Amino acid sequence: MNVDLAFKRKILDIMVGGHKISYCAQCGQCNDVCPVSHRTGSRYNPKDIVLFAAMGFRDALVNHPDMFKIWGCTGCESCDEQCPASIPITDIILEVKNEMCKEGKCPPFFIESTKTIMQEGMAIPAQAAINKRREQMGLKPAPEGPKEDMKKLTMALGLDKYLMK
DSSP states (O other), X not given: OOOOHHHHHHHHHHHEETTEEOOOOOOOHHHHHOHHHHHHGGGOOHHHHHHXXXXXXXXXXXXXXXXXXXXXXXXXOHHHHHOTXXXXXXXXXXXXXXHHHHTTXXXXXXXXXXXXXXXXXXXXXXXXXXXXXXXXXXXXXXXXXXXHHHHHHHHHHTHHHHHTO
């Protein structure tokens, strides 16, 4: 496996907190509390992601044939709360996801959801049925999302390049 020093530096920068660096002791507590790991067994393993990322094995993570190995993370942060070394595991996984997106290796649902947010200003735009129920309850229609702001933000971040591949 090749070591990507720039990627390794990014990960180590995430692991630095205050005046110390957090080292993963491979205790497995992150796996023990991970709801995805519980339901999928060895298919999803946050401990392995942290280990490979900290060692700089970017290509092994980004090019893994099973996208679920990375994209299985729901971002619940249970692993972050349990980690005795206070490693921001969720942030590391997010960085790996970002690297995958840069290469167009995002799951289709992610790209479609992001496009919807970019176009509508929210992930799930208000539907007629929702507004009908709101009206029955004496509520105003659901507010629209900040469409123009989201378009500007998407363009400023360069996400449009990745979404339109």
